[in-house]
Amino acid sequence: MKQVLVTGGSGQVGTELARHRWPEGWEAVALTRADLDLGDPVAIAAKVAERPWAAIVSAGAYTAVDKAESDVVTAWAVNALAPAALAAAAHGAGIPIVHVSTDYVFPGDRDGEWEVDDAVAPLGVYGASKLGGELAVRTACPRHAIVRTAWVVSAHGNNFVKTMLRVGADRPSLRVVADQRGSPTSAADLAAALATLTVRLADDPAAASGTYHFSNAGPTDWHGFAEEIFRQSAARGGPSPTVEPITTADYPTPATRPANSLLSHRAIERDHGIQPRGWQTALGDILDELLGTPHQEKTA
Ligand SMILES: NC(=O)C1=CN([C@@H]2O[C@H](COP(=O)(O)OP(=O)(O)OC[C@H]3O[C@@H](n4cnc5c(N)ncnc54)[C@H](OP(=O)(O)O)[C@@H]3O)[C@@H](O)[C@H]2O)C=CC1
Numbered sequence: 656m657k658q659v660l661v662t663g664g665s666g667q668v669g670t671e672l673a674r675h676r677w678p679e680g681w682e683a684v685a686l687t688r689a690d691l692d693l694g695d696p697v698a699i700a701a702k703v704a705e706r707p708w709a710a711i712v713s714a715g716a717y718t719a720v721d722k723a724e725s726d727v728v729t730a731w732a733v734n735a736l737a738p739a740a741l742a743a744a745a746h747g748a749g750i751p752i753v754h755v756s757t758d759y760v761f762p763g764d765r766d767g768e769w770e771v772d773d774a775v776a777p778l779g780v781y782g783a784s785k786l787g788g789e790l791a792v793r794t795a796c797p798r799h800a801i802v803r804t805a806w807v808v809s810a811h812g813n814n815f816v817k818t819m820l821r822v823g824a825d826r827p828s829l830r831v832v833a834d835q836r837g838s839p840t841s842a843a844d845l846a847a848a849l850a851t852l853t854v855r856l857a858d859d860p861a862a863a864s865g866t867y868h869f870s871n872a873g874p875t876d877w878h879g880f881a882e883e884i885f886r887q888s889a890a891r892g893g894p895s896p897t898v899e900p901i902t903t904a905d906y907p908t909p910a911t912r913p914a915n916s917l918l919s920h921r922a923i924e925r926d927h928g929i930q931p932r933g934w935q936t937a938l939g940d941i942l943d944e945l946l947g948t949p950h951q952e953k954t955a
């Protein structure tokens with residue numbers, strides 16, 4: 656059996672990597688905090704040396720964007736030093752690493768989609784620490800895929816879909832920012848793409864390494880995302896409050912977020928043939944899991 660070491664096993668992406676149907680002969684070993692403390696580089700090296708892993712998927716991270724502003728050292732330990740330790744150990748073991756990064760490495764200060772080689776300039780500590788992780792992986796382990804994703808949602812863990820449903824159940828109307836654009840990403844769809852990249856990099860010496868973008872397809876903003884969540888929620892008998900569009904200035908937060916973080920999928924399609932589906936369809940699968948399938952239209 657080819658075993659893949661997965662960090663962040665209790666997170667959204669780690670959970671979906673564990674649930675994913677890997678090809679015959681492959682399995683994901685999803686490690687939680689209790690199995691491996693990502694704040695401990697020595698423990699990371701020991702865990703990689705423990706057995707003959709086929710590959711590493713680095714999905715663990717410090718993802719509390721606002722909290723990171725005042726918890727800089729922990730954010731950098733988990734998001735930069737831990738990937739460095741994983742990548743160095745992967746290289747030493749002769750295996751590839753697939754590392755998950757973020758749209759928040761971009762400044763978001765122009766329209767259009769960000770390409771993988773566009774200049775990065777993070778606006779906050781979380782994005783900066785994730786960029787540190789990217790640089791560490793790129794330099795320490797040539798056999799790698801760095802996969803920047805965005806706005807990850809799923810039926811598990813903390814995410815915008817679950818927050819909207821929870822808050823929307825208690826209030827007739829919500830206020831959500833309409834001036835931050837991007838594309839939502841289903842953790843399950845991302846896990847499938849990560850699994851494809853992992854198997855390709857491990858099995859095929861000619862498979863391309865590099866930096867890639869994966870999100871679901873199509874643009875929106877957080878307000879548009881919330882509206883679609885409640886449109887699809889209503890069809891399933893879930894909450895459907897009204898959603899008032901507001902500006903970023905109306906919703907002050909410790910961390911500054913990019914105004915536009917739309918990711919181009921050109922590179923991942925070109926090198927690996929991966930084509931994401933639309934975000935609305937992917938959202939439907941998540942709401943099916945959280946709320947059940949939509950009620951049938953009554954036919955006369
Ligand atoms: N969520 C999002 O919107 C986005 C996420 N990403 C990236 O995708 C990847 C996966 O994110 P996602 O699954 O959503 O994140 P989650 O916040 O759902 O999960 C993060 C995971 O990392 C673990 N972790 C954090 N600190 C430590 C530590 N010190 N030791 C061991 N484990 C630790 C958490 O464990 P515990 O549960 O114990 O805290 C959890 O399993 C990350 O690299 C993230 O940066 C990129 C873009 C968007």
Ligand SMILES: Cc1cn([C@H]2C[C@H](O)[C@@H](COP(=O)(O)OP(=O)(O)O[C@H]3O[C@@H](C)C(=O)[C@@H](O)[C@H]3O)O2)c(=O)[nH]c1=O
Pocket residue numbers: 718719720757758759804805806807814815818829830831832835877906912
């Ligand atoms: C709950 C809520 C949020 N918002 C805003 C805040 C923020 O700008 C936006 C989304 O809220 P979130 O808390 O999900 O945002 P955030 O935690 O910044 O989400 C980010 O997480 C990290 C890990 C990433 O890598 C990014 O891709 C992105 O997904 O919506 C409202 O306007 N109204 C609300 O009621």
Ligand SMILES: [Mg+2]
Pocket residue numbers: 718719720
């Ligand atoms: Mg968040």
